[in-house]
Each structure stands twice: as C-alpha cells, then as structure tokens.
Amino acid sequence: MSKPYLVVEWNDTETDAQGWLVVHNFVKGYTGGGTRMHPSVTKEEVERLAEAMAYKYVASESETTGGCKAGISYDYKAPDAYDVLRRFLIAMMPYIDNGVSLGSDLGTKYEHVLEIFHEFGVDIPLTQSMKKDPAVLQGIKDYDDLLTKRIDGLLVNDVVTGYGVAFSADEAWKFKNGKEGAKVVIQGFGCVGASCALKLSQLGYKIVGISDANLLVTCEDGLDVQKLIDHKNVYGEMDKDYFEDNYEVRPNTDWLDVDCDILIPCALEDVINAANAEDVKASLIVEAANIPISAEGDEIIKRRGIDIVNDFVANLGAVRAYDAVIFGLVEADPQAVINDIERLCRKNVFRLFTEAKEQNRYQRDVAHEIFKPVKSDLMEYRAEPQKAAAQ
Numbered sequence: 305m306s307k308p309y310l311v312v313e314w315n316d317t318e319t320d321a322q323g324w325l326v327v328h329n330f331v332k333g334y335t336g337g338g339t340r341m342h343p344s345v346t347k348e349e350v351e352r353l354a355e356a357m358a359y360k361y362v363a364s365e366s367e368t369t370g371g372c373k374a375g376i377s378y379d380y381k382a383p384d385a386y387d388v389l390r391r392f393l394i395a396m397m398p399y400i401d402n403g404v405s406l407g408s409d410l411g412t413k414y415e416h417v418l419e420i421f422h423e424f425g426v427d428i429p430l431t432q433s434m435k436k437d438p439a440v441l442q443g444i445k446d447y448d449d450l451l452t453k454r455i456d457g458l459l460v461n462d463v464v465t466g467y468g469v470a471f472s473a474d475e476a477w478k479f480k481n482g483k484e485g486a487k488v489v490i491q492g493f494g495c496v497g498a499s500c501a502l503k504l505s506q507l508g509y510k511i512v513g514i515s516d517a518n519l520l521v522t523c524e525d526g527l528d529v530q531k532l533i534d535h536k537n538v539y540g541e542m543d544k545d546y547f548e549d550n551y552e553v554r555p556n557t558d559w560l561d562v563d564c565d566i567l568i569p570c571a572l573e574d575v576i577n578a579a580n581a582e583d584v585k586a587s588l589i590v591e592a593a594n595i596p597i598s599a600e601g602d603e604i605i606k607r608r609g610i611d612i613v614n615d616f617v618a619n620l621g622a623v624r625a626y627d628a629v630i631f632g633l634v635e636a637d638p639q640a641v642i643n644d645i646e647r648l649c650r651k652n653v654f655r656l657f658t659e660a661k662e663q664n665r666y667q668r669d670v671a672h673e674i675f676k677p678v679k680s681d682l683m684e685y686r687a688e689p690q691k692a693a694a695q
C-alpha cells in the first residue's frame with residue numbers, strides 16, 4: 305500500500321466514537337469516497353479503502369476525481385448513530401467545503417449525509433472553482449433529480465453498484481465459458497447485495513444462498529430474490545416470516561459451506577481470510593464489498609487458481625454514475641446510467657481477464673497495474689483577498 309496524502313483523526317465529544325478521513329489523492333483538487341460506520345472500523349482500514357477508491361476512479365475513467373474515504377468506529381444501529389455521523393461531518397466540514405466529496409457507505413445512508421450537508425449550506429461537495437461552473441451546477445441538479453428515480457422498483461442509488469457487480473460477474477463467467485444457470489452465493493443483502501442478486505436472477509443465474517447480519521438462507525432450486533427484497537428492512541436484513549417452506553435457515557457464518565459456482569461478498573472487509581480461504585467452493589469470486597479478502601486469504605485464493613473480479617473493477621457503479629452525470633458524460637436518465645455502467649464494467653472485466661490469461665497471472669495483480677492512479681495534486685484552496693490588509 306502506498307502512503308495516503310492526508311489523514312484526519314476525530315474523537316467524538318459525547319461518545320467514545322472515533323473517526324478518520326483519509327484522502328489518498330486529489331485530482332484537479334477534487335476527491336471522492338463514502339463514509340462508513342461500523343464498530344470494527346480502524347484507521348488502517350480507512351487508509352486501505354481510500355487507496356481502493358483512488359484505483360476505482362481510474363477504472364471509472366474519471367478525469368476529475370481522486371480517492372478518499374471516511375470511517376467512524378461506532379454501532380450504526382445505535383439510537384444516536386445519526387448524531388454521531390452529524391458531529392463527524394461537522395468536524396470534516398472545512399475539507400468537505402473545499403473539494404472532499406463524502407457520500408455514504410456501509411452503515412450510513414446517503415439521504416442522511418445529504419441532509420446534514422444541507423443543514424450547513426453545502427450541496428454535493430465541490431471545489432471552489434466547480435462551485436462557479438454552471439455546467440457542474442446543472443450536473444448536480446440532474447444528479448439530485450436522478451436519485452429520486454427508480455428502476456425495477458428500487459432507487460437508482462441503491463442499484464447502480466449492485467447492477468454493475470452483476471454485469472461484471474456475468475462478463476467474467478462468460479469469459480470462463482461457465483455453464484448457464486450458474487449457482488451464486490451472496491454475503492450481505494443491503495443496497496449492493498440485494499440489487500446484485502436481483503440483476504443476476506434476471507440474467508438467469510440461480511441465487512442459492514444469501515446471508516445478512518443475522519442469518520444465512522439457502523435453497524438449491526434458487527431463492528425468490530424479489531420477494532426477499534420486498535420484505536427486507538432498512539438495515540438489509542431479511543424477514544424469516546416470508547421464507548418459503550423449501551428454504552433452509554442457517555447461521556450466517558456457514559456462507560462458505562454452500563455449494564456454488566460464483567461467490568459474491570457484499571458486506572464487510574476481510575471476510576475471506578487465512579482461516580477460511582481453503583473452504584471457498586466457487587471458481588469465481590466477484591468482490592462487491594471493498595477489500596473483502598485479507599492479504600493472507602488472497603495468497604490462498606491466488607494459489608488455488610480461483611478467478612476474481614476485484615473490488616475497484618466490480619463495484620465502481622455508484623462512482624461512475626456520480627462522475628458521469630455531474631460532469632455531463634451521460635444523460636441523467638436511469639436506463640442511460642445503467643447502460644453506461646454495464647458498458648464500462650463489461651469492458652474492464654473483458655480487458656482484465658484477457659490480459660491476465662495472456663500473461664498467466666492473477667487478475668488482482670494485473671488490475672493493480674492497469675488501473676494504477678498516476679495523477680495526484682493539491683487540495684484546491686483559494687483564499688478570498690484580505691480586504692482589511694489591502695486597505
């Protein structure tokens with residue numbers, strides 16, 4: 305891992321929450337990433353996630369944005385989780401107001417982040433020069449409008465990443481000449497896991513196992529993803545009362561025991577590690593979550609010859625949608641945005657798998673070369689002329 309450009313540490317005044325803002329790089333004074341809240345968050349994790357964001361913007365063909373991440377070590381289900389997020393964002397406001405664009409991530413909601421920004425007179429965070437650019441301001445209005453729209457009954461913001469992951473999985477599986485109706489196991493049923501499961505089932509895959517924070521549900525004949533979505537709660541937890549008679553409910557720690565062709569982690573980091581990487585049954589892992597395989601786990605996956613589409617290649621949907629709409633590359637129409645993400649994910653996966661095959665190398669190693677961030681500049685800061693001093 306290379307060193308981050310900027311690390312800001314925060315200690316809450318009212319709870320024991322701690323948080324970090326890590327900027328890996330700026331491009332044209334701008335950087336983007338989500339804000340994560342979970343009791344297990346550490347500074348090192350936020351640094352790794354910020355670096356992954358920098359690669360993700362390159363894979364998204366962004367000319368305008370570097371990578372950053374924010375993380376708060378706190379229980380996202382605590383009654384005061386919103387207040388903790390608010391105090392954290394207040395502390396980060398000087399950066400946010402100068403081109404550090406923070407969105408949501410695991411354990412936080414985008415509408416909450418935006419609500420807090422609005423309270424302090426900030427819309428989507430921009431650099432000072434972007435704030436004066438009418439085209440960017442229009443792009444933001446278009447993006448805000450896009451976020452209120454739905455596709456397949458789900459909010460656009462809740463599908464862009466998951467659908468991109470599904471297209472990436474489909475492209476990789478076809479590259480491998482995989483059989484039709486392949487069996488998929490998904491860990492996590494939040495924005496990403498649920499929409500990924502839905503798109504894959506639309507594409508003809510059989511979703512045979514899904515886990516959430518409470519349980520694992522399996523069915524050899526395939527789960528009814530739409531019904532599971534219709535009855536999940538805001539935390540991405542499924543409702544057992546709506547499971548079919550032929551579903552089996554097991555502890556969520558059993559997720560690697562289910563026989564499958566494709567495994568898609570859509571929840572936490574380091575969930576495949578030295579202790580369980582030998583148990584993976586799939587021949588393809590698609591990383592929807594950021595950094596879901598630990599370094600030790602990755603050595604085992606690589607040695608076993610399991611193919612992977614790594615995180616910043618598979619899960620760039622939200623980043624691409626944001627960049628493409630705000631900077632006017634794509635029309636702010638839900639289907640146009642999804643088509644653009646499909647095109648980009650398929651193109652990147654095809655290139656990655658082709659080069660990895662030609663070089664007989666592990667996909668992750670090749671991805672780190674293809675999408676290496678090379679641009680890095682300063683935070684844009686323009687002081688207003690000091691009137692008093694000039695007089």
Ligand SMILES: NC(=O)c1ccc[n+]([C@@H]2O[C@H](COP(=O)([O-])OP(=O)(O)OC[C@H]3O[C@@H](n4cnc5c(N)ncnc54)[C@H](O)[C@@H]3O)[C@@H](O)[C@H]2O)c1
Nearest residue numbers: 411465492493494495496516517540570571593594619622
């Ligand atoms: N939301 C996005 O657009 C986006 C973009 C890129 C990457 N990601 C990454 O994808 C992952 C999921 O993000 P999200 O937005 O869907 O989060 P989310 O908060 O909407 O959902 C998280 C899901 O994980 C489940 N979960 C928590 N602990 C679990 C456990 N021990 N076992 C199984 N499931 C567990 C929760 O029940 C929930 O279903 C994160 O790693 C995030 O960084 C998200």
